[in-house]
Amino acid sequence: MNRSFWLLRGLKFLFFATLFVAAAGFVTMSLWNWLVPVLFNGPAISFWQTLGLLVLSRILFGGWGRGGHVGSWAQRREAWRQKMETRMAHLTPEEQEKFRQKMRSSCGPSWMRRKEAEETATATTAQ
Numbered sequence: 001m002n003r004s005f006w007l008l009r010g011l012k013f014l015f016f017a018t019l020f021v022a023a024a025g026f027v028t029m030s031l032w033n034w035l036v037p038v039l040f041n042g043p044a045i046s047f048w049q050t051l052g053l054l055v056l057s058r059i060l061f062g063g064w065g066r067g068g069h070v071g072s073w074a075q076r077r078e079a080w081r082q083k084m085e086t087r088m089a090h091l092t093p094e095e096q097e098k099f100r101q102k103m104r105s106s107c108g109p110s111w112m113r114r115k116e117a118e119e120t121a122t123a124t125t126a127q
Contacts, residue, residue, distance in 0.1 A: 025050045
């Protein structure tokens with residue numbers, strides 16, 4: 001790819017990231033300075049203190065990565081998979097197949113559902 005394209009793309013990302021951080025900081029500062037001094041007799045804070053508060057809350061409550069903190073998507077997906085396998089183990093083979101067909105017809109991408117609906121329609125007309 002063209003080097004200027006990537007440079008322009010990087011600058012664009014940097015601009016929007018800076019704009020987002022500034023907007024989030026301004027909104028948080030405005031809400032804090034509007035509510036906290038009146039409700040709790042707390043201090044009014046500056047923009048830089050607001051950004052520090054946002055970083056601190058991210059460290060304390062948000063974590064810094066996808067799989068590094070408790071309750072990551074991978075852990076939730078694995079727990080859901082194990083839960084479904086346990087439920088499926090209690091069904092008869094006919095009930096399992098009926099459940100799978102129901103899930104295939106109602107879940108997944110639309111192009112996948114259309115294909116299976118067509119297969120079902122051709123299978124019923126062939127019989």
